[in-house]
Amino acid sequence: xxxxxxxxxxxxxxxxxxxxxxxxxxxxxxxxxxxxxxxxxxxxxxxxxxxxxxxxxxxxxxxxxxxxxxxxxxxxxxxxxxxxxxxxxxxxxxxxxxxxxxxxxxxxxxxxxxxxxxxxxxxxxxxxxxxxxxxxxxxxxxxxxxxxxxxxxxxxxxxxxxxxxxxxxxxxxxxxxxxxxxxxxxxxxxxxxxxxxxxxxxxxxxxxxxxxxxxxxxxxxxxxxxxxxxxxxxxxxxxxxxxxxxxxxxxxxxxxxxxxxxxxxxx
Amino acid sequence: xxxxxxxxxxxxxxxxxxxxxxxxxxxxxxxxxxxxxxxxxxxxxxxxxxxxxxxxxxxxxxxxxxxxxxxxxxxxxxxxxxxxxxxxxxxxxxxxxxxxxxxxxxxxxxxxxxxxxxxxxxxxxxxxxxxxxxxxxxxxxxxxxxxxxxxxxxxxxxxxxxxxxxxxxxxxxxxxxxxxxxxxxxxxxxxxxxxxxxxxxxxxxxxxxxxxxxxxxxxxxxxxxxxxxxxxxxxxxxxxxxxxxxxxxxxxxxxxxxxxxxxxxxxxxxxxxxxxxxxxxxxxxxxxxxxxxxxxxxxxxxxxxxxxxxxxxxxxxxxxxxxxxxxxxxxxxxxxxxxxxxxxxxxxxxxxxxxxxxx
Amino acid sequence: xxxxxxxxxxxxxxxxxxxxxxxxxxxxxxxxxxxxxxxxxxxxxxxxxxxxxxxxxxxxxxxxxxxxxxxxxxxxxxxxxxxxxxxxxxxxxxxxxxxxxxxxxxxxxxxxxxxxxxxxxxxxxxxxxxxxxxxxxxxxxxxxxxxxxxxxxxxxxxxxxxxxxxxxxxxxxxxxxxxxxxxxxxxxxxxxxxxxxxxxxxxxxxxxxxxxxxxxxxxxxxxxxxxxxxxxxxxxxxxxxxxxxxxxxxxxxxxxxxxxxxxxx
Numbered sequence: 001x002x003x004x005x006x007x008x009x010x011x012x013x014x015x016x017x018x019x020x021x022x023x024x025x026x027x028x029x030x031x032x033x034x035x036x037x038x039x040x041x042x043x044x045x046x047x048x049x050x051x052x053x054x055x056x057x058x059x060x061x062x063x064x065x066x067x068x069x070x071x072x073x074x075x076x077x078x079x080x081x082x083x084x085x086x087x088x089x090x091x092x093x094x095x096x097x098x099x100x101x102x103x104x105x106x107x108x109x110x111x112x113x114x115x116x117x118x119x120x121x122x123x124x125x126x127x128x129x130x131x132x133x134x135x136x137x138x139x140x141x142x143x144x145x146x147x148x149x150x151x152x153x154x155x156x157x158x159x160x161x162x163x164x165x166x167x168x169x170x171x172x173x174x175x176x177x178x179x180x181x182x183x184x185x186x187x188x189x190x191x192x193x194x195x196x197x198x199x200x201x202x203x204x205x206x207x208x209x210x211x212x213x214x215x216x217x218x219x220x221x222x223x224x225x226x227x228x229x230x231x232x233x234x235x236x237x238x239x240x241x242x243x244x245x246x247x248x249x250x251x252x253x254x255x256x257x258x259x260x261x262x263x264x265x266x267x
Numbered sequence: 268x269x270x271x272x273x274x275x276x277x278x279x280x281x282x283x284x285x286x287x288x289x290x291x292x293x294x295x296x297x298x299x300x301x302x303x304x305x306x307x308x309x310x311x312x313x314x315x316x317x318x319x320x321x322x323x324x325x326x327x328x329x330x331x332x333x334x335x336x337x338x339x340x341x342x343x344x345x346x347x348x349x350x351x352x353x354x355x356x357x358x359x360x361x362x363x364x365x366x367x368x369x370x371x372x373x374x375x376x377x378x379x380x381x382x383x384x385x386x387x388x389x390x391x392x393x394x395x396x397x398x399x400x401x402x403x404x405x406x407x408x409x410x411x412x413x414x415x416x417x418x419x420x421x422x423x424x425x426x427x428x429x430x431x432x433x434x435x436x437x438x439x440x441x442x443x444x445x446x447x448x449x450x451x452x453x454x455x456x457x458x459x460x461x462x463x464x465x466x467x468x469x470x471x472x473x474x475x476x477x478x479x480x481x482x483x484x485x486x487x488x489x490x491x492x493x494x495x496x497x498x499x500x501x502x503x504x505x506x507x508x509x510x511x512x513x514x515x516x517x518x519x520x521x522x523x524x525x526x527x528x529x530x531x532x533x534x535x536x537x538x539x540x541x542x543x544x545x546x547x548x549x550x551x552x553x554x555x556x557x558x559x560x561x562x563x564x565x566x567x568x569x570x571x572x573x574x575x576x577x578x579x580x581x582x583x584x585x586x587x588x589x590x591x592x593x594x595x596x597x598x599x600x601x602x603x604x605x606x607x608x609x610x611x612x613x614x615x616x617x618x619x620x621x622x623x624x625x626x
Numbered sequence: 627x628x629x630x631x632x633x634x635x636x637x638x639x640x641x642x643x644x645x646x647x648x649x650x651x652x653x654x655x656x657x658x659x660x661x662x663x664x665x666x667x668x669x670x671x672x673x674x675x676x677x678x679x680x681x682x683x684x685x686x687x688x689x690x691x692x693x694x695x696x697x698x699x700x701x702x703x704x705x706x707x708x709x710x711x712x713x714x715x716x717x718x719x720x721x722x723x724x725x726x727x728x729x730x731x732x733x734x735x736x737x738x739x740x741x742x743x744x745x746x747x748x749x750x751x752x753x754x755x756x757x758x759x760x761x762x763x764x765x766x767x768x769x770x771x772x773x774x775x776x777x778x779x780x781x782x783x784x785x786x787x788x789x790x791x792x793x794x795x796x797x798x799x800x801x802x803x804x805x806x807x808x809x810x811x812x813x814x815x816x817x818x819x820x821x822x823x824x825x826x827x828x829x830x831x832x833x834x835x836x837x838x839x840x841x842x843x844x845x846x847x848x849x850x851x852x853x854x855x856x857x858x859x860x861x862x863x864x865x866x867x868x869x870x871x872x873x874x875x876x877x878x879x880x881x882x883x884x885x886x887x888x889x890x891x
Contacts, residue, residue, distance in 0.1 A: 013767075091643075112499075119664075208845070231615060232351065233608065309850070
């Protein structure tokens with residue numbers, strides 16, 4: 001058990017399929033089509049700054065909404081009977097088991113002009129809705145897809161808080177708001193950090209959702225376009241991926257300053 | 268937890284029956300068990316067995332005993348990049364004109380043995396030796412078509428004969444559609460400005476981008492099929508074949524090709540150079556050119572057939588449709604050609620601005 | 627008062643989560659095949675259609691095979707990794723863990739692209755089943771590791787030492803002592819891995835070549851918009867998932883009763 005031999009296969013695996021591939025992205029970002037070193041691909045960064053900003057905006061808004069929706073839900077869940085908690089856990093996971101593309105399709109047929117939402121609004125004499133093909137539609141799609149990733153880690157960390165700590169707080173004269181502010185909130189920070197990570201990262205790099213629901217490209221779609229679209233410019237795509245990765249890793253490093261635990265709160 | 272895993276395990280095995288094990292064997296050179304891998308576009312072959320139609324792939328399998336693996340690709344561009352990246356064992360693909368031109372230039376397509384495709388004689392002469400395959404060594408046309416303006420006559424009363432109507436301010440926002448991909452949208456703007464759709468002049472392309480920014484379009488792709496028949500849009504450019512499709516749901520729809528010209532396209536059947544089953548692929552192409560098979564596809568999809576034998580037995584209405592089979596093809600109708608990477612990049616960059624103005 | 631508020635809140639959240647699914651299923655019974663959200667009359671036709679659609683069934687079986695195999699291999703690799711990482715000193719542990727977590731923290735699209743680039747380098751022009759499988763193992767394994775580590779930390783190491791003192795070889799001691807302790811973690815990780823794998827679109831999109839899973843197949847079929855079979859497929863998937871959940875709940879109820887009876891005796 002003390003042996004470190006077991007680590008060997010995993011390290012080799014990670015080297016080949018995690019570390020080296022990222023260097024491949026780096027390599028492509030700084031070479032031209034013939035494979036020679038070049039800084040020319042840097043020009044793609046300033047051109048796409050507005051899209052990076054759009055993507056960050058969508059990610060920040062969606063993450064904030066997820067957090068606001070998820071926190072009370074996690075609290076409510078943690079206060080339920082054990083069997084109910086299990087059930088709620090499953091109910092929140094369940095939509096995630098439906099296919100990703102099908103979940104987007106669902107929102108397409110709801111939001112699109114003359115779709116389900118419009119027929120419902122029509123009955124009450126409202127409509128048509130103007131959500132489809134806007135940023136709002138992307139945010140709805142992202143929140144719908146990633147809300148469970150926010151709920152579950154927060155729930156896990158809240159439910160770990162011992163009943164006696166809360167009771168101690170109450171005995172010492174805290175009202176329920178102060179219990180929340182001074183005990184539950186600080187103790188659930190690892191869960192919040194995990195939740196934010198798990199929503200923010202896919203939200204900032206989303207593609208497909210933005211194109212199908214928003215009708216316009218975010219940075220994920222743009223990178224995809226360079227790899228698989230008309231120009232087949234892997235070098236530009238790699239440069240943009242590299243920048244996206246750096247942005248995300250920096251954001252994560254900042255987030256992690258709030259959280260000292262090693263691996264707390266993962267689903 | 269244990270239970271879910273074991274349940275899912277059983278479930279996987281249940282579905283595994285036809286899956287991976289059979290697909291692994293495709294490398295074997297065993298002549299009897301060779302499998303034909305077809306990569307088509309979504310919704311681009313008849314797969315219905317109702318109303319006198321038949322499932323074309325199934326029929327081919329039944330008649331020849333050849334097993335078919337049928338896959339789909341999303342766009343010409345993803346097909347190209349997937350093939351470039353490798354890992355594809357396609358035996359037949361259905362690229363459009365400009366893409367097959369690029370593929371032929373890059374030696375990605377195999378020469379066909381037309382002795383194995385006797386039904387090629389069914390192809391109308393006009394479609395033989397096209398610009399992308401001048402000696403007709405690589406391709407067999409599958410469908411052709413044109414882009415036009417589709418509009419709802421209950422909402423649009425003025426006469427429609429040019430792209431200008433798409434820039435009209437008579438209609439509420441979102442009621443005017445536009446292709447949600449750079450190439451098609453730029454083609455319309457370029458044609459409207461009197462330039463070639465295949466221009467490589469950066470100034471002209473920038474001018475076209477400014478033109479596209481002038482109108483608040485509703486950029487759509489597949490939403491067209493919902494919006495147009497239901498009255499959710501008044502006017503928009505789309506393909507002639509798809510117009511015939513939506514016309515069945517809404518008789519008020521009309522189709523017009525602008526006098527200034529439009530885009531005309533051919534989609535072809537061809538065999539990637541890497542295919543190990545070229546003989547089977549040729550057998551399939553020959554099958555697709557048969558009159559009964561072609562009729563089934565043509566009437567199911569609504570696109571125009573380049574096949575005389577098929578045309579002869581089509582439904583009279585379709586045959587005489589000026590939309591699907593225009594009596595003449597003016598010079599102003601342009602095929603797309605391969606654009607240099609630099610121009611593609613420029614269009615993509617300008618495109619971002621055009622679309623983001625509208626969000 | 628508090629109860630009502632939280633009840634209403636729960637109802638709203640679940641409405642948001644389930645309304646799209648319920649609507650899809652509702653309209654999957656619609657006989658109007660062209661305007662799918664305009665209900666005409668009831669039909670089961672679209673359900674029969676999905677079973678007749680061989681390409682769809684192929685994609686579905688591909689998805690499940692990849693999900694099962696990748697979660698299985700991730701479990702083995704992740705268990706080795708977790709034990710190895712656990713035995714490192716703190717500094718080395720943090721460093722290795724950071725690398726291990728990269729596929730979780732990195733945007734999926736970057737993982738997908740980077741894997742595509744390395745696969746082209748290693749396997750040449752042979753993207754397909756195996757590259758998708760490897761890619762799924764790559765992004766699944768970290769979840770297994772993260773689920774096992776806390777279990778290892780809680781484990782009493784003396785147990786392992788005791789087993790060794792009693793003559794077990796390290797291998798035996800692992801299977802008899804360590805594995806049962808960390809098993810719940812392995813399973814929880816596998817479940818997450820399975821879920822992610824079934825749901826994945828982005829990674830398969832970049833690493834799959836012509837190999838098609840359900841997500842890819844549906845995405846490529848959207849050329850003429852959402853089709854009735856996509857709705858009935860949602861209905862079918864929902865039914866399967868619900869079936870699994872109910873099965874599990876029944877098991878749990880039975881087990882709980884058994885526990886109670888034991889106490890009585």
